[in-house]
Amino acid sequence: MSPANTVPPARFSAQARLRALQSDIMELILDRELEPGDALPTENELCVALGVGRNTLRESLKVLQALGVIEIRHGFGMFVAPTNFEALADGLIFRGRLSLRHHGLEALQLVDVRQALEAGLIGSSMDVMTDDQLAALEDSVIRMEELAESGETFVEADSDFHSRLFEPLNNELLLNLLGVFWKVYRKIHTEIGPGTENLAGVAALHRNIYKAVAAGDKVKAAEELTRHFDGIRRRITEAVGE
Known part of the structure; x- marks a missing residue:
């Protein structure tokens, strides 16, 4: 495979970390027994609980929103998304x-x-x-x-x-x-x-x-x-x- 078609190790590592963080957020929802419509912890609370920076957290939250796992309501917070296919x-x-x-x-x-x-x-x-x-x-x-x-x-x-x-x-x-x-x-x-x-x-x-x-x-x-x-x-x- 030519160098142009390879994924740099650093970038691959970043993608793996984001996937792991998305999994951690879903586990947090399950561990806290949150139901569809329930509010998630604030960004600050999630950063502390998961040990990550705000920018990294926001990247993962955007992916989970696109997947229909969470719902972000600007001005109101983040919530477990209702069933959505x-x-x-x-x-x-x-x-x-x-x-x-x-x-x-x-x-x-x-x-x-x-x-x-x-x-x-x-x-x-x-x-x-x-x-x-x-x-x-x-x-x-x-x-x-x-x-x-x-x-x-x-x-x-x-x-x-x-x-x-x-x-x-x-x-x-x-x-x-x-x-x-x-x-x-x-x-x-x-x-x-x-x-x-x-x-x-x-x-x-x-x-x-x-x-x-x-x-x-x-x-x-x-x-x-x-x-x-x-x-x-x-x-x-x-x-x-x-």
Whole structure:
């Protein structure tokens, strides 16, 4: 490796110290049993507790704010940030869009992860799904079919379908992660353009998923979800020219 491409030892050491300090701040939050919304110690108190200078501390705090760990309210102080998946979504959106320039590998991997979550958990969701929740799921399908018939896209109805599919699990983390993947896919979809998407065909795929769920056929439901994600993969590979 040429000298121009190496990281100077001093700079590498500084980066390692900052990462260690960020870890120490998170450990302090956990050790003091602070909850989302609770105030952190002041900068002066943190400097003393962690044995660092103010400038070094502020660099680490900025990183933790970007990661969604803390929230800095100017004039009020620093607080443990509420649950926020925006930073994760932004990072994955960037990586997915960037990958479209290089065969779309990461965009495709994101589809793989989303498929693994949905196909893997659909059976558990079906076990606890109520009649009302099943009816709401079909409402999303009907909305997609109506929009497809008029030649309109149905982004929101599609998103509602997948959320309603897993609402019975009452798993907030899962729903947040699915929301993140949905935001990522929407951005990638915008990036690659509409292509030759068959709206009626996409609506029909969702109808098939619904039918399998309504019939209590877990294997079929997982298979139909996989078929749906195969279509997304095709759109991405076609867009990047693979």
